[in-house]
Amino acid sequence: MLEQVNPVKRFRSVGSCSGLDRACRQDRMRVVERERGFALLMVLWTLILLAFLAMVFADNARTEVFLARNLVDNAQAEALADGGIYRAAAGLSRDPVDGGFYGDGRVYVWPSEAGEVRFWIRDEGGKVDINNAPAALLRELLVIVGADSKLAESLADAIIDFRDEDDDKQPHGAEVREYRAEGLGYGPKNQRIVLTDELIYVPGMTADLLARLSPFITTFGQDELPHKATAPRQVKAAVIAVLNEGRGGRSDDASTGDGSDIGSDTGGTLSTNDHRTSFGSHSASSFGSSSSFSSRFSLGSGLSSGFGSSGDLSADGWTDEESGSAFAEDGDEGVEENRSGVNIYTVHSEARTVNGTMFVREAVVNLAGADDQPFVINGWRQGTPQLFVPGETVPAVAASGP
Template identity: 25%
Template sequence: MNDIPRKPRLGSALSGHQRGFALVTVIWGLGLILLLGGTLVVGAKYRSRIASADTSIARASAAAESAINLAIAATLIPEGKTKFPLQCRMPGGERAFVTVEEEIGKVDLNTASKPILERLFAALANDKAVGERIAGEILRARSTTPRSAGEAGSPSASVTSGKQGPRLGFTSIMELDQMAGMSLRLFRKAVPFITISSGRTAPAGEAASPALVEVLGLNSPPAQPRRILASGNVTVRVDVTSGDGSRLVREALIDFDGGTGQPYVIREWRLGTSILPPPQQRRLPPCVRI
C-alpha cells in the first residue's frame, strides 16, 4: 500500500503553470521593450539625418543665391575684372562654379527658325523625327498662345499677331514641358540651351556655350573666360558643392535693360540642371576678398 505513488495536489500543479506563464510573459515583455527601444533609436537617428540633410540643403541654397548676387554685382561694376566661368570658394566653405550666359547665345522659343529648333531637339533626343515633332509643336504654340504685354521677356523677343493687343508666345522656358511629346528627360536636357528673350532666329555663335555650339554645329571659336557686360538678358547659373558633398544648381534670369529705372531686374528663379562638371577638388580662391 505504501508503494503506490501519490498524485500531486491540484494547488501545486496550478502554481507551476502560473510560474511558467509568468516567465514567458516577462520574456515577451522584455523583448517588446527592446524592440520599442531599438525603434526609437533608429527613428532618432533617421530624424537626425533628415534634419542634417535639410540643413545642408538650406546652406547650399543660401550659398547659391549669394553667389548669384555676387555675379550680378561683379557684372555691374564697370571697372571689374571678374571673368566667367568662375570657380571660387564661398565664405561658408562651399565650392561654387559660376557661369554667366548671354541669352542671345541661346535658342529663342519665340523667334527661332524651324531648322534651328529641329536641329536642337533632334540632337538632344538623338532622333530626327522627335526633333521635327517638337519643333512643330513649338511653332504651333507660339502662334496661338496669348500673353500679356507686361509679362516676362523683352518686347522684341515676342511674336505678335500684327494687331494691337496681347502678344503671342512663351512667357517662360518652363512652359516647354507642356508641349506634346516632350519627355521630362528631353526637357531637362533642353533647359540650358533655350530662352524667350533674345529675339533672334538663331543663337549668336560668339555668345553660345561650348555645349550648344557642339549640339548645333555652329562655327564659333572655343569659349574663353571673358568679361560679361551688364546689358541685355543673361542667365546666371551657380553650381554649389558643400563640404559634405551635397550639390545644388540654381539659376536666375537677369534683365539689365528692364526699363524700370533699376540697374537690373530678376525675371525668374529656378532650380537648374548643370551641364558642367563639378568644381575640381583643388584649393579655390575665395569668391569674396575682405
C-alpha cells in the same frame, strides 16, 4: 462503492489537517509547490514581454534618431545649395574684370566647414531664344540633341507656327488643322512663349526630347542668334551649322550626335589656378585633380575652326572680323563680350556636406527684375546632380571666403 471527493473540499481539508496526519501534510506541500511553479512561469512571461517592448522601443528610438539626423543633414545641404545661388547672384553684381562671375558655364567652388558648394552660371542670352530664333537654328539644335533630321525640320516649323500670330502654315509646320488631325483639343498658341515647357504642346515634341533641349533654349533672349561668348558648345555647334549652310557648306565641327553628352556639359572649363573660380584660401584644385571630373567640363577644342576665317560667317559678333578668331582667351574680352546684356542667368548649385548628403538647386536670377532690390529670383526648383564625382569625398575645411 468509492466516494468521489470534491477537490475544493479536499483542499480545505488539507489546509486544516492536523500536524499528526502525515499524508495530509504531503498533499498540502504538493499544492504549495504547484502554486509556486505557476507564479514563476507568470514572472518569466512578464519579463519576456517587457524585454520585447523595450527592444521595440529602442529600435523605434534609433529610427527616430536616424530620421532626425537625415533631416538635419538634408536641411544643411539644402541651405548650402541655396547659399550657392545667392553667392552666384552676388558675384554677378560685379563685372568679371573686377572679380565678378562669368556666365559661360564655368564651375565655381565654395568650400566651408559644413561641406562644399559647386555651381555654374549660364547667361540666358547665350541660349537659343525660341521666340526669336529662325527655324534653321531650331532645326540644327534639335538635331544636335538627338532628333532625326525629318523630325527636327517639322518641329522647327511647328515651333514657328506655335509662336507667330498668323494662321499661315510653315512648309513643315502645324496650324489648327494639323492639331486637329493629331487628335489634340487645342491649337497653336499664336503668341509669345513664356515658358520653355510650353513646347510640350507642339505636335511631335516628346518629354524626353524637350528635357534634352531645355538646357539650351530660353525665352529671355533678345536676338535671333545667341551671344557667342556665353553660348554652350551645343548652341555654338548649331549656329556654326546654320552659318555654314548659308555659305553653301557644312563644317565637320558642327556635326551632330545623339546628344548623349548633353546632360554633363556646362560649356565651360575648370580652372585650377584662377582666382575667379575659387573662394578663400582653397582653390578649385581641391577637386580638380580628378581627370574624370575635369574632362566632363572641358570645351570641345574643335569648335573654333567652325567659325572659319571667312568674313561670310560674320553674324552678330560670332567671328572677329579682323582675325577671324572664334574665341578670345578668358579675361581678354571686355565686359560686353563676357555677358550678353540680357542680365538674366540660370544658376545650378550643388552642395555636399561632410557627411555626404547632397542637394541641388537651380534658379533663374534676374539682375534687372526690380529697382528696389539687386536681383529677383524668377524660377526656383530642385535640380539633378552634375558636378560631384560619384564616391568623391568632401574634406572639412575652414571657410575664409570674401
